[in-house]
Amino acid sequence: MTKIKSINPFSGKLLKEFETLSDRELEAKISLSHEAYSSWKSSTFEQRGHLMRKAAKVLRDKKDYFATIISQEMGKVITESRAEIEKCAWVCDYYAENASEFLQPESLTLPDGAKAKIVHQPIGAVLAVMPWNFPFWQVFRFAAPTLMAGNTGLLKHASNVPQCALAIEEVFTLAGFPDGIFQTLLIGSEATNEIISDPRIQAVTLTGSEKAGAAVASTAGQHIKKSLLELGGSDPFIILDDADLEKASETAAKARMINFGQSCIAAKRFIVMDKVYDEFLEKFSEHIKSLKFGNPMEEDSDYGSMARPDLAEELYEQIQDSVKAGAKIHLGGNKPEKGSAFFEPTILVDIPEGCPAYEEELFGPVASVFRVNSIEEALQLANDSEFGLGASLWSSDIEKAEKLANQIETGAVFINAMVASHPHLPFGGIKKSGYGRELSRNGILEFVNSKTVYLG
Ligand SMILES: O=CCCCC(=O)O
Numbered sequence: 001m002t003k004i005k006s007i008n009p010f011s012g013k014l015l016k017e018f019e020t021l022s023d024r025e026l027e028a029k030i031s032l033s034h035e036a037y038s039s040w041k042s043s044t045f046e047q048r049g050h051l052m053r054k055a056a057k058v059l060r061d062k063k064d065y066f067a068t069i070i071s072q073e074m075g076k077v078i079t080e081s082r083a084e085i086e087k088c089a090w091v092c093d094y095y096a097e098n099a100s101e102f103l104q105p106e107s108l109t110l111p112d113g114a115k116a117k118i119v120h121q122p123i124g125a126v127l128a129v130m131p132w133n134f135p136f137w138q139v140f141r142f143a144a145p146t147l148m149a150g151n152t153g154l155l156k157h158a159s160n161v162p163q164c165a166l167a168i169e170e171v172f173t174l175a176g177f178p179d180g181i182f183q184t185l186l187i188g189s190e191a192t193n194e195i196i197s198d199p200r201i202q203a204v205t206l207t208g209s210e211k212a213g214a215a216v217a218s219t220a221g222q223h224i225k226k227s228l229l230e231l232g233g234s235d236p237f238i239i240l241d242d243a244d245l246e247k248a249s250e251t252a253a254k255a256r257m258i259n260f261g262q263s264c265i266a267a268k269r270f271i272v273m274d275k276v277y278d279e280f281l282e283k284f285s286e287h288i289k290s291l292k293f294g295n296p297m298e299e300d301s302d303y304g305s306m307a308r309p310d311l312a313e314e315l316y317e318q319i320q321d322s323v324k325a326g327a328k329i330h331l332g333g334n335k336p337e338k339g340s341a342f343f344e345p346t347i348l349v350d351i352p353e354g355c356p357a358y359e360e361e362l363f364g365p366v367a368s369v370f371r372v373n374s375i376e377e378a379l380q381l382a383n384d385s386e387f388g389l390g391a392s393l394w395s396s397d398i399e400k401a402e403k404l405a406n407q408i409e410t411g412a413v414f415i416n417a418m419v420a421s422h423p424h425l426p427f428g429g430i431k432k433s434g435y436g437r438e439l440s441r442n443g444i445l446e447f448v449n450s451k452t453v454y455l456g
Helices: 023-040 045-061 063-074 078-102 137-148 162-175 189-197 210-222 245-261 274-289 309-324 375-383 398-405 440-445
Strands: 003-007 014-019 106-109 115-122 125-129 152-156 182-184 201-207 226-230 235-239 267-273 328-331 346-349 366-372 390-394 412-415 448-455
Touching: 003 162, 014 162, 023 125, 023 152, 023 182, 023 189, 045 063, 045 078, 045 137, 045 162, 063 078, 063 162, 078 137, 078 440, 125 137, 125 189, 137 152, 137 162, 137 440, 152 162, 152 189, 162 182, 189 201, 189 210, 201 210, 210 226, 235 245, 235 375, 245 267, 245 274, 245 366, 245 390, 267 274, 267 375, 274 328, 274 346, 274 366, 309 328, 309 346, 309 366, 366 375, 390 398, 398 412, 440 448
Parallel strands: 125 152, 125 201, 152 182, 201 226, 235 267, 235 390, 267 366, 346 366, 390 412
Antiparallel strands: 003 014, 106 115, 115 448, 328 346
């Protein structure tokens, strides 16, 4: 039996170790999920909503406790961890309030006068494979709509956040959800395929890397099961020459450094028009330099460490390869110490095509800044990516910005704001950023059977 370790990346200390589930324990959990579904599917929206509101209350009442687990286990600064818990409570309340309306039967009259209905019914047990970067939020944005729709949930969390995984199960238990409605599976990734193949599992959702997404979707495909993928991003942050540079540069620093850069929707490629390039770069660098390094548990720390030493090492290799290809370091860029998760905020400029900073996702505090001579060039560069998650576009001409937004190949464009997820707005990508949508009404419709009932 392998162990799953919880290690504080800032101190490097082992916090706890957990045994993975035995085959028999895993079987019992899948079986419980399946059995729990048979009564949960017939519960009313009112009953589910009551429990989901209680989950929101548990999150708010124990906010500091849950936030501390996040910060200690994956290094997020405590102020951001608390905000993450608040957002989870928000999404619980949002679906408690709106699920019933989102899933009401829809009546139709066909051109020949015949009547039909579309009824949205639950499908059963859904597996969620989730990442460590927003270890509560990513799970709640799956769990709140999925459970409110009448499904049950099983969570295979990232192996570096086992305490978060167990604490999330605790939220649902404390809220009074019946046994088996939401369960955490402490398992290694090698067990995931077997679970997806199990006939009692109806669908799978994954937030994570392209590699993990392709593997999960391919197993789901072999078994004709629905999958939803929310993968990486290399979001452009486009600054036109009529943008409010003060606001744009301040937001750019926030958008790159949120969660110490470890976010799929963090801004990664800053595409700046020549006329405002120098001024933007100067202001942006000042904002990045003003951020305070410190222990994630301290109230005034803006950043601490990355979530694992191997992530810091990988990120540094991407910088090195980009520099070898001709990119220049404008800020930071020093090598992290071996075995440490600390990383220096870095800005790269003069980035040539084909190098990692141009074409890969840099999942950490490294900004790639590009100079362009026209709007056409900005759009061409923004779309010259395998990813298509989000984009931020800055201009004082809103009409022009809206027209340009239509030409950007992403799942979302935020004008004069950083990309952010919001319970009311669909969230997801195109191209190699994945498929399907989370949040909003779109999110709850992903894991239901929208059944046609024709009335002859
Ligand atoms: O890696 C994805 C991060 C999503 C963060 C969010 O929804 O705010």
